[in-house]
Structure formats: C-alpha cells, structure tokens
Amino acid sequence: xxxxxxxxxxxxxxxxxxxxxxxxxxxxxxxxEIHALMGENGAGKSTLIKCLxxxxxFEAGEIHVDGISGPVKNHSTKDAQEVGISTVYQEVxxxxxxxxxxxxxxxxxxxxxxxxxxxxxYNKRSQKIMDELGIAVDVTQNLENYSLAIQQMxxxxxxxxxxxxxxxxxxxxxxxxxxxVEKLFTLMRSLRDKGxxxxxxxxxxxxxxxxxxxxxxxxxxxxxGEYPIADLPRVKLVAAMMGKNLDDLAEIQKxxxxxxxxxxxxxxxxxxxHTGTIxxxxxxxxxxxxxxxxxxLGSGRSELARAIYGADRASSGTLSxxxxxxxxxxxxDAMNLGMGxxxxxxxxxxxxxxxxxxxxxxxxxxxxxxxxxxxxRAKQEEIAARYIDLVQIKTADQETLVxxxxxxxxxxxxxxxxxxxxxxxxxxxxxxxxxxVGTKSEIQKMIVKLAGEGKSILxxxxxxxxxxxxxxxxxxxxxxxxxxxxxHDLTQENVMKAIAGGEGTK
Amino acid sequence: xxxxxxxxxxxxxxxxxxxxxxxxxxxxxxxxxxxVGANPLSFFMITLRxxxxxxxxxxxxxxxxxxxxxxxxILAIGMTLVVSSSAGTDISVGSVMxxxxxxxxxxxxxxxxxxxxxxACPLIVGILAGILLGVICGMFxxxxxxxxxxxxxxxxxxxxxxxxxxxxxxxxxxxxxxxNGTFGIFGGFLGVIPTPVVIAAICILxxxxxxxxxxxxxxxxxxxINGRASRxxxxxxxxxxxxxxxxxxxxxxxxxxxxxxxxxxxxxNNIGLYFxxxxxxxVALGGNSLxxxxxxxxxxxxxxxxxxxxxxxxxxLGVSSTQAPVFKAVIVILIVAIQAPPxxxxxxxxxxxxQVKGAA
Numbered sequence: 129x130x131x132x133x134x135x136x137x138x139x140x141x142x143x144x145x146x147x148x149x150x151x152x153x154x155x156x157x158x159x160x161e162i163h164a165l166m167g168e169n170g171a172g173k174s175t176l177i178k179c180l181x182x183x184x185x186f187e188a189g190e191i192h193v194d195g196i197s198g199p200v201k202n203h204s205t206k207d208a209q210e211v212g213i214s215t216v217y218q219e220v221x222x223x224x225x226x227x228x229x230x231x232x233x234x235x236x237x238x239x240x241x242x243x244x245x246x247x248x249x250y251n252k253r254s255q256k257i258m259d260e261l262g263i264a265v266d267v268t269q270n271l272e273n274y275s276l277a278i279q280q281m282x283x284x285x286x287x288x289x290x291x292x293x294x295x296x297x298x299x300x301x302x303x304x305x306x307x308x309v310e311k312l313f314t315l316m317r318s319l320r321d322k323g324x325x326x327x328x329x330x331x332x333x334x335x336x337x338x339x340x341x342x343x344x345x346x347x348x349x350x351x352x353g354e355y356p357i358a359d360l361p362r363v364k365l366v367a368a369m370m371g372k373n374l375d376d377l378a379e380i381q382k383x384x385x386x387x388x389x390x391x392x393x394x395x396x397x398x399x400x401x402h403t404g405t406i407x408x409x410x411x412x413x414x415x416x417x418x419x420x421x422x423x424x425l426g427s428g429r430s431e432l433a434r435a436i437y438g439a440d441r442a443s444s445g446t447l448s449x450x451x452x453x454x455x456x457x458x459x460x461d462a463m464n465l466g467m468g469x470x471x472x473x474x475x476x477x478x479x480x481x482x483x484x485x486x487x488x489x490x491x492x493x494x495x496x497x498x499x500x501x502x503x504x505r506a507k508q509e510e511i512a513a514r515y516i517d518l519v520q521i522k523t524a525d526q527e528t529l530v531x532x533x534x535x536x537x538x539x540x541x542x543x544x545x546x547x548x549x550x551x552x553x554x555x556x557x558x559x560x561x562x563x564x565v566g567t568k569s570e571i572q573k574m575i576v577k578l579a580g581e582g583k584s585i586l587x588x589x590x591x592x593x594x595x596x597x598x599x600x601x602x603x604x605x606x607x608x609x610x611x612x613x614x615x616h617d618l619t620q621e622n623v624m625k626a627i628a629g630g631e632g633t634k
Numbered sequence: 635x636x637x638x639x640x641x642x643x644x645x646x647x648x649x650x651x652x653x654x655x656x657x658x659x660x661x662x663x664x665x666x667x668x669x670v671g672a673n674p675l676s677f678f679m680i681t682l683r684x685x686x687x688x689x690x691x692x693x694x695x696x697x698x699x700x701x702x703x704x705x706x707x708i709l710a711i712g713m714t715l716v717v718s719s720s721a722g723t724d725i726s727v728g729s730v731m732x733x734x735x736x737x738x739x740x741x742x743x744x745x746x747x748x749x750x751x752x753x754a755c756p757l758i759v760g761i762l763a764g765i766l767l768g769v770i771c772g773m774f775x776x777x778x779x780x781x782x783x784x785x786x787x788x789x790x791x792x793x794x795x796x797x798x799x800x801x802x803x804x805x806x807x808x809x810x811x812x813x814n815g816t817f818g819i820f821g822g823f824l825g826v827i828p829t830p831v832v833i834a835a836i837c838i839l840x841x842x843x844x845x846x847x848x849x850x851x852x853x854x855x856x857x858x859i860n861g862r863a864s865r866x867x868x869x870x871x872x873x874x875x876x877x878x879x880x881x882x883x884x885x886x887x888x889x890x891x892x893x894x895x896x897x898x899x900x901x902x903n904n905i906g907l908y909f910x911x912x913x914x915x916x917v918a919l920g921g922n923s924l925x926x927x928x929x930x931x932x933x934x935x936x937x938x939x940x941x942x943x944x945x946x947x948x949x950x951l952g953v954s955s956t957q958a959p960v961f962k963a964v965i966v967i968l969i970v971a972i973q974a975p976p977x978x979x980x981x982x983x984x985x986x987x988x989q990v991k992g993a994a
Contacts, residue, residue, distance in 0.1 A: 437866075439865075439866060458865070458870060459865055459866050459867070459868055460868040460869070460870060463868045469866060471863075471866055476860075476862055476863065477860075477862050477863045477866050478863055478866075479860070479863060480855075480856045480859045480860045480863055480864065480867075481859060481860065482855070482859045482927050482928050483852075483855065483856060483859060483928075487852060487856075491852070491856060491864075491867045491868075491869075492867045492868050494849050494852065495853075495867055495868030495869050496868055497849075498849075499848050499849045499850055499853060500848050500849075501849075502847060502848050502849045503849075545867065
C-alpha cells in the first residue's frame with residue numbers, strides 16, 4: 129500500500145437486477161484529506177459508499193484499509209466500524225431522547241467494577257471529547273435539545289471517538305443552514321488535521337470547493353477520474369459529472385421573465401396563520417407569476433406554504449383563489465381548487481415507496497377523480513408514459529417501484545404527479561434539494577415554462593441563486609413570520625440582507 | 635432483454651409461495667392415502683351422497699375444506715384490508731361474529747326465548763340486522779383507530795372482550811336455538827353445494843370486483859405505505875382506514891351469520907372462538923406483510939383455505955382434536971419460514987450467483 133493511503137478500493141463491481149450499479153471502480157483515500165465523491169443521481173456514489181460500509185455485498189473487487197493486511201470484506205456497518213470506517217448520514221441515526229453523552233457511548237458504555245454503567249466517567253469523557261472537537265454542548269442534555277447540525281456533529285464525534293480512520297459524510301449539509309455548515313466545516317478541517325481521511329458526498333458544488341482537497345467523479349457507475357481540487361474548476365467538474373459541457377447553470381435568463389403584476393390574482397391570503405408554526409401573513413400571487421420564499425431553514429418557509437395548501441389547517445385568516453374566498457380543511461380541498469404541493473420531505477410526504485412509478489404518478493389525479501371513478505389501466509399507462517417522457521424520469525419501466533429510483537428521479541415522479549393534475553397553482557418546496565445539477569436546471573426551466581403557460585408557482589428553496597433565476601418576486605421569512613417582499617433589484621446580496629434583517633425589506 | 639425463463643416467472647409470481655404451501659398440505663394427504671393403501675386421489679374425490687333427509691349433497695375432503703374454511707375466508711377479506719391500511723390487526727372479528735349471531739338469533743327467536751320454531755320477525759330482517767351490527771362494530775373500531783389514533787390492537791381489544799358479553803346479554807345468558815328450516819340454509823346446502831361456499835364465493839367476487847373497478851385498492855395500499863404522503867396527494871387517510879375497519883366488521887357480520895346458521899343457534903361463547911387468529915394467520919400465510927402496505931387478497935384467501943386444509947388433513951391422519959393444534963403450529967411454522975425474508979433473500983442471491991456464473 130502506498131505511503132499515507134488509508135483506504136483503497138480496487139475494481140469494485142456491483143450489479144442490481146438489470147443494472148450495473150458500479151463497474152470496476154477504483155477509489156483511493158489518503159490520510160488527512162477531505163475527498164469529495166461527486167456524481168449525478170444514480171452515478172453510483174451511494175452504492176460505492178454502501179460497499180465500503182458493508183451494507184452492499186459487492187461482487188468483484190477488493191478493499192484495503194491501512195494497518196490491515198489482506199483485503200477487507202465488511203458484511204455490516206459494525207464490521208466496517210471495527211476496521212475504522214464510520215459513516216454519518218444526512219438523517220442522524222442517534223436517539224434524540226437520550227443525552228449527548230449517552231449517544232456518544234451507546235453500545236460501549238464504560239462500566240464500573242460492579243458492572244453498572246459508569247455515568248460519571250462517561251459524562252466526563254464525553255465533555256472532553258466535545259471540548260477537544262470544539263463543539264459547545266452540555267453532554268448531559270438530551271440530544272433533541274440541540275439543532276440538527278449539533279446532532280450531526282455528535283454523530284461525527286461518536287465516529288471519531290471510535291478510532292475511525294475513514295469518516296464518510298453522506299450529504300451531511302443538506303438540512304443545515306449556512307452558519308451550521310460553516311461549523312461543520314471547521315470540525316471537518318480539524319479532523320483532517322488530526323489525520324482522519326474524510327469522504328464527503330454532497331450536491332453543493334461551492335461546499336466542495338470550500339473544504340475538499342481532492343475530487344473523485346463517478347458517472348453511470350464508472351470512474352471518471354480523480355483530481356486534485358486545483359485541477360478541476362467548477363465548470364470542468366460539472367462537465368465531468370454530466371459527461372458533457374454545460375455552459376453555465378445561469379442559462380435560464382431572467383430577462384425572459386415578463387412583468388405579470390397586472391395579471392389577475394390567483395392566490396390571495398390575508399392574515400393566514402397556523403398556530404405555533406407561522407404568524408399571520410398576507411400573500412398575493414398573480415397568474416403566471418413565480419413567487420419565491422426566502423429565509424433560513426426553520427424560518428417558516430414550508431409552514432407558510434402548508435397553511436395555504438391545507439397541509440396544516442389555517443387557524444386564522446382568509447384565502448381567496450381566483451378571486452373567490454375559499455375554505456380549505458384538507459389538501460384534497462386545495463387540490464380541487466387547482467392547487468398542488470410538492471413537499472420538502474420527499475421520503476415522508478412525497479413518494480409512496482412500495483407503489484410503482486405509474487401508480488405514484490396518477491395518485492393525485494385519481495384522488496381528485498374520487499374512488500369510484502377509476503382511471504382505466506390503459507389511461508393510467510398513457511398518462512404515466514407521457515410524464516415519464518416529459519420530465520425525463522429514468523426508470524426501467526412504469527411498474528418499477530418508486531423506492532428503487534434514485535432521489536432525483538423520485539422527485540421527478542412527484543413533480544409528474546402534480547403536473548398530471550394540471551394545477552393552476554403549484555407549490556414547490558425545495559424541489560431541487562439533494563438532486564444533481566443537470567436535474568436542477570431542468571426543474572428550474574420547467575418552473576419558468578409553467579409560469580409561461582399562465583400557472584402560478586410558489587417556489588421555496590435554500591439556494592437563493594436558483595430562486596433569483598426563476599422568481600418574479602420574493603417573500604422574505606424570518607422566525608416564523610413573513611417580514612417583507614422584494615420585487616425589484618433581486619440580487620443575492622439584497623435577498624441576503626433582507627433575510628438577515630435591517631435594510632432591504634419594505 | 636432476454637425473456638425470463640418459465641421457472642423464474644413462476645417463482646416470481648406473488649402467489650407462488652401461498653400456492654406451494656397449499657399444495658404441500660395436499661401432498662401430505664396423498665402420501666398418507668398411498669401409505670394406508672387407499673386410492674391416492676381420494677383427497678380430490680367428490681361424490682354425491684344421500685343425506686339423512688332426502689337431499690343429495692356433494693361430499694369429499696375438498697368440499698369439506700371449502701365448506702369449513704368459509705368463515706375464515708370471509709374474515710380474511712376484511713382482515714387483509716385492515717392490515718394493509720393500518721399496519722394493525724382487528725382482533726375483535728371472532729367476538730363480533732358471535733355478537734352478530736346472537737343479535738340475529740335474538741331477533742328471530744324473540745328476546746328471552748331459548749328455542750323457537752316460528753320466527754319472531756322476518757328472516758331477512760334478522761339476517762340484515764345481524765350484519766348491520768357487524769358494520770357498526772367495524773365503524774366503532776374504525777373510529778378509534780382512524781380518528782382517535784389508538785393502536786389497532788388496543789382499539790379492537792375493547793370489542794374483543796366486550797362483544798361476546800354483549801351477545802350473552804342480548805340472549806339473556808341463553809343459547810338461543812332457531813329451529814326453523816329456513817334459518818339453517820346459510821350454513822346448510824343450496825342444492826348440492828354447501829351454502830357457506832357460495833356465500834364466501836360471492837363475498838370474494840364482490841370484493842375483487844370492487845378492487846378492480848374502483849380505486850379503493852390503490853387508496854388503501856397508498857395509505858398503508860405512507861399515510862402522510864397520501865394525505866398530501868389528496869387522499870383522506872383517516873377515512874380510508876375507517877372504511878377498512880367498517881368493511882372488516884361487515885365481513886365479520888356475514889361470517890357470524892354463517893357460523894350461527896351452521897348450528898342453527900347462537901352459542902355466544904363458542905361462535906367465532908379464536909377465528910380472529912386464523913384470519914390474521916390467513917393474511918400472513920397469503921404472503922402479506924403485517925406491516926401494512928401492499929396486499930394480495932387472493933393470497934389471503936388461499937391462506938384461509940390452507941389453514942382449513944391443515945385441520946382437515948390432521949383429522950384425516952387420525953390426529954385427535956386435542957392434539958391437532960400442536961401439529962398445526964408445526965406446519966404453520968414451516969409455511970411461515972419458507973416465506974420469511976431471509977430465505978427469500980437467500981434464494982435471490984443464489985439465483986443471482988447463478989446468473990453471474992452463466993454470464994461469465
């Protein structure tokens with residue numbers, strides 16, 4: 129094994145029924161580096177990681193870990209942890225109702241000589257670990273009292289304390305705000321300096337350039353190449369991931385967005401609220417208009433949309449659709465008024481995992497038609513085929529279970545579900561989270577196209593840049609309250625200022 | 635892409651294992667028959683036989699299984715829907731059967747009468763009232779589960795323990811006999827065919843048609859797989875869960891009438907005893923996950939008849955009725971084990987390994 133190398137994978141091959149998920153992939157991780165693993169959805173990133181951590185049983189190839197002679201074959205994440213490979217996922221797999229210290233030592237609690245758990249010693253040790261990593265927490269507090277970012281850091285701390293040589297971070301920043309991301313990066317850098325090899329999987333290109341030393345790119349289950357960060361500028365990285373040259377994401381031009389403020393109102397909310405999550409707000413959306421909602425995570429962005437859609441029943445205020453005052457109790461009421469909502473939590477509120485792509489696409493349309501008005505099978509297939517084609521869902525066929533698709537394609541299925549209902553007003557809550565650059569720009573184009581057809585869109589995203597590209601107007605959220613709107617001079621800086629408070633808001 | 639081999643298509647069929655289980659039970663019969671020197675196909679033989687009265691009826695082990703398995707098959711329909719939509723089971727169906735039977739017989743015989751030869755109210759009224767009571771029980775369960783969010787097992791535990799007692803109350807603590815030829819028809823014979831078989835067939839047929847012609851099946855599965863997502867997509871998850879419990883109550887009512895008609899009486903303590911367990915087992919034997927979501931009605935029905943086939947086989951083998959549950963348990967363990975995920979995964983791995991070898 130090469131000097132300084134902590135993990136090598138050679139010729140990893142893995143097939144799923146009908147698909148070569150990985151074909152002869154090599155991967156090398158050195159001590160003390162942050163190594164980005166990049167690729168579009170379905171490129172094989174997750175599969176490779178699962179091979180390293182023992183979740184997937186790969187068919188060919190070898191994995192070597194520093195300090196262990198002979199190839200390593202993990203059969204479970206526990207095996208992987210024993211050879212020093214730990215993983216922290218986007219969803220934190222810890223117990224929120226236990227204390228930070230308990231979470232750190234769960235399954236390996238220090239014992240007293242009477243074989244009882246030595247609480248004092250592990251609280252002390254935990255505090256020391258957290259202090260060393262520069263994470264400011266009280267280890268005796270329950271984990272649920274801390275933000276997701278801290279929870280993730282606790283997960284990392286746990287991994288590090290278990291003597292991991294290789295730390296895999298799978299989309300750790302997807303649900304963090306900028307400040308939290310920065311904290312996480314600080315932690316990652318300090319671990320790197322201690323000699324841990326970190327594999328970082330993310331969809332955020334700027335984050336790759338902020339912390340990584342090296343990039344490995346996969347495409348369609350094959351290795352494209354490994355590059356030092358300096359040799360692979362953004363455009364080239366995108367090109368490598370997509371296998372083609374993408375001029376720039378900004379090819380959707382703002383100029384194409386016309387002035388729609390004279391169009392009739394589609395949605396008009398007055399004093400709408402949902403107790404405990406969102407304070408009363410007013411919001412008007414015109415036909416053919418794309419309104420963005422900007423704000424930090426947890427600022428009430430999703431909650432605002434949910435109150436309009438009836439996902440959380442509004443506790444005060446009035447809502448007019450197309451000029452008429454309406455009462456919405458359940459999402460189906462909103463749907464019957466021509467609304468649709470793509471929720472931000474794809475897994476929990478979007479896909480019906482065990483149903484087929486076809487069933488997932490026609491579900492909302494069928495719900496609208498009612499139980500006794502079943503779409504014929506032929507009609508279902510026709511609709512599914514049309515939308516699979518329209519939004520370019522990559523699936524073996526219509527009967528594939530939706531849970532077998534990659535995240536981006538699942539998102540497209542849900543988008544297709546709503547397009548099939550031909551909505552007048554579509555709420556898109558983080559439609560591009562966790563999906564690759566190519567799909568992102570497709571979705572953005574779709575938004576502009578739908579608006580062009582006279583549909584109204586409420587677009588929520590953590591990426592201000594993509595909202596700037598598509599929105600006519602932006603509502604600014606802060607602490608569960610709509611604090612203002614921006615309808616001219618939409619620039620990153622202005623939006624940021626408005627979110628932060630102070631100038632820029634009306 | 636090359637076409638899958640015949641074998642692979644057969645093993646990939648969702649009903650493959652339930653059917654194999656049923657065939658295995660039948661095979662045991664054949665082996666037994668050969669061993670004792672009887673006609674190897676006597677299991678499948680159906681003959682016409684004179685009854686003590688003047689009727690002619692179909693007779694044979696298959697007929698017996700279809701006949702005796704009717705109640706569980708009817709219950710299994712409702713149970714399948716409940717399991718799918720709510721990832722829970724309705725353990726009250728056996729007791730509800732008994733309650734419906736008691737109510738029906740009480741109406742037919744008149745309150746406080748323990749044995750009636752003339753009907754106190756028209757037969758159809760008694761039958762429909764009994765079934766309606768089943769629906770009401772189902773609605774009660776459905777309200778608790780869907781709208782109050784109570785765990786299905788706990789919610790249905792209420793009627794599980796109360797329904798039988800209410801039945802006794804209705805019957806004034808008596809076993810009510812309805813000694814009127816017309817009431818016995820539902821558990822007797824319609825021409826040469828046992829009526830319970832006909833009733834079960836109608837229930838299965840109607841439910842199959844409903845599932846095929848409406849979106850109910852898709853709604854139930856969708857809610858069972860992901861209730862929150864279903865709601866966002868416009869389904870009323872609560873109402874759908876409620877509906878499945880109501881249907882389950884309906885089928886419990888029908889099964890109760892059949893069971894009661896068989897013995898032309900309402901024996902509150904014994905009608906439907908432990909039937910809830912058989913109904914749940916039928917759903918499981920049918921290859922349905924008790925974790926909810928996707929369901930296969932045909933599988934549950936096959937499961938129901940498999941259970942009856944096991945019982946009938948054991949009696950045919952001369953196992954005493956007191957020992958039968960032990961053997962039944964052993965057979966059930968085997969059947970459940972061959973359908974268990976680890977074994978399925980093992981078979982899949984083996985298949986894949988073969989493919990890889992074949993490709994190399």
